[in-house]
Every structure is written in C-alpha cells, then in structure tokens.
Amino acid sequence: MTDLPPRPFAVDHPDVLDLEVAALETRPGAVLLAQSPFYPGGGGQLPDRGSLAWNGVVRDVIGFEPTAAGLWHLFGDDAVPTGAITLRVDPAFRQRMCEQHTVAHLVNSAVYTLFDGALLTGVRMTDSDEFSVDFDLPKVAPEQLRAVExxxxxxxxxxxxxxxxxxxxxxxxxxxxxxxxxxxxxxxQANGLIRIVDIEALDRQACGGTHLISTAKARRVRILKVDNKGRQNRRFRIGLGSD
Structure with a gap:
C-alpha cells in the first residue's frame, strides 16, 4: 500500500464546488474524507477556502492534512462532525487560483521560449490581482519584458x-x-503516472494544480515589475486585469 496522498479530486473536477460525502474518520476539529472538492494547496497555489456543514452546523475550513487514506479537513474548534458532510468551496477564490495558475503557465511558456529554456524557480499566487513568478535568469532587457507580456x-x-x-x-x-x-x-503518483497540463498548440508541462478551461477565461496581464532576487533569479510581478 502506498503512503502517497491520492491526487486531489479538485484537479480533475475544478468545476465541482459543492459535494456531500461521508466521513471516513473524525476527531475534534477535523474530519477525514476520501473525496473533497477542496484543493489543499501546493506548487505555489494557495489552498481553497470554504466551509463544511453537518446536521445544521457550519464551520469554515482552515487547513488540510493530506494522507494516503484521504484529506483531513480542519476547522479549528472541538466539534466532532456526524452524519453526511456538505462541503462548499469559495467560487471566487477558486476562480482566482485557476486564473493565476493558467497565466503562470503562459508566462512560463513565454519565458522558456524567449530565454532559451530558462527554468522556473518559484511561483507565489495570492488572494489579490497580483502574483509573481520567478525564473533562473541573469538579466531581463525592457524589450524582452515587452515580448513576454x-x-x-x-x-x-x-x-x-x-x-x-x-x-x-x-x-x-x-x-x-x-x-x-x-x-x-x-x-x-501512486500509479506511476504524472499529470501533464496542455495549452493547445502552445505549451505542455507537468502540473498538479487547478486551471481555467481556456486561456480566454483569463484577464489580460501586465508585467508590473521585475525584481532582482539574487545573481541568477528574476521575479516577474504580474498584474491581472491591467490595461
């Protein structure tokens, strides 16, 4: 039996934001579920926000603990869930994460192409309309920045x-x-496979996060600034919905 957590349900079903499931196990302040619409975070993507409810009790989900059996959902008090558990993901936050993750792939693709295979060194998604993507680059000229944008x-x-x-x-x-x-x-993955995200006729790369269904669902972007974060690291600060 593998000790690896199962792939998050949200990765394959990003449009499912409400789900009713049975608990595998409970403890005060937490419930273990085999299936959940919540993305627990990873790869620079923030964990989903939302709530769980049972028997008229509603609690905000405040954290996750992935295990081989499923995903523990934490809600921060001593209540013990019973019966069917109803899960609801914050749709606006999920949309923001999907948009930022898809745009990060587009930025990655442009930099990889324009800078001779420059590699990613970090992604920092946020709950605002700005986030950042880091690359292993010694310098970036203004005309190269415009080309990426x-x-x-x-x-x-x-x-x-x-x-x-x-x-x-x-x-x-x-x-x-x-x-x-x-x-x-x-x-x-436990089955020896890995997930590849494909942006049609443009980009393919290994990824375990949630995405938009098409690039046109993202807002236009501006590269607001490029910060020097070391001799070989450049942080691209990306603004969404910028004119």
Whole structure:
C-alpha cells in the first residue's frame, strides 16, 4: 500500500464546488474524507477556502492534512462532525487560483521560449490581482519584458483550450520541456503516472494544480515589475486585469 496522498479530486473536477460525502474518520476539529472538492494547496497555489456543514452546523475550513487514506479537513474548534458532510468551496477564490495558475503557465511558456529554456524557480499566487513568478535568469532587457507580456496576452486572446492528461512519469522525465522547474517537480503518483497540463498548440508541462478551461477565461496581464532576487533569479510581478 502506498503512503502517497491520492491526487486531489479538485484537479480533475475544478468545476465541482459543492459535494456531500461521508466521513471516513473524525476527531475534534477535523474530519477525514476520501473525496473533497477542496484543493489543499501546493506548487505555489494557495489552498481553497470554504466551509463544511453537518446536521445544521457550519464551520469554515482552515487547513488540510493530506494522507494516503484521504484529506483531513480542519476547522479549528472541538466539534466532532456526524452524519453526511456538505462541503462548499469559495467560487471566487477558486476562480482566482485557476486564473493565476493558467497565466503562470503562459508566462512560463513565454519565458522558456524567449530565454532559451530558462527554468522556473518559484511561483507565489495570492488572494489579490497580483502574483509573481520567478525564473533562473541573469538579466531581463525592457524589450524582452515587452515580448513576454505580448506573448501572454496573445495567448489569452487566442482562446486556447486548456486540458490535462496522464503519462508515465519516466516518459515525462525523458521528454524535453515537460519539467520546467529548476529544483522541484510534481511528484510521481501512486500509479506511476504524472499529470501533464496542455495549452493547445502552445505549451505542455507537468502540473498538479487547478486551471481555467481556456486561456480566454483569463484577464489580460501586465508585467508590473521585475525584481532582482539574487545573481541568477528574476521575479516577474504580474498584474491581472491591467490595461
């Protein structure tokens, strides 16, 4: 039996925001569920926000503990859930995470293409209309910055479908360009596969987060600033919905 947590339900069903499930196990302030619409966080993406309810009791979910059996949902007091559990994800927050994650892939694709395969060093999604993506780059010229921004906005205007599929982990490792981070990668799943996110005719890379169904669902972006975070690290600060 594997000790790896199962892939989050939200990754394959990002449109499911309400779900009624039975508890596998409970303890004061927490409930273990085999299936949940909540994304627990990871890869720079923040955990979902929302609530759980049982027998007329409603609590905000404040954290998660992934296990091989399922996902513990924490709600911060001593209540013990009983009966069917109703889960509700905050739709506005989920939309924001999907948008930022999809735009991060577009930025990654543009930088990877325009800077000869420059690798990702970090992503920091936020609960605002600004977030950041870091790359292993020594410098960025103003004209290169404009080229990245133009490429991202062109991809948004093109309305490219965003899909995902699984492939053997070892095959993915042997395929150039599917792993884009300098030091980390989505983990091998218990079945030996890895999830690949495909932006039609533009980009493919390993990823374990939630996304929009098409690039046109994202707002246009501006690269607000590029910060120097070390000799070989540049932080692209991205603004969503900027004119």
């Amino acid at each position: 133009d490429a991202v906005n062109a991809a948004i205007s093109d309305d490219r479908p965003v899909r995902a599929f699984d492939m053997p982990y070892d095959d993915a490792q042997a395929t150039a360009g599917l792993f884009r981070a300098k030091s980390v990668a989505p983990p091998r």
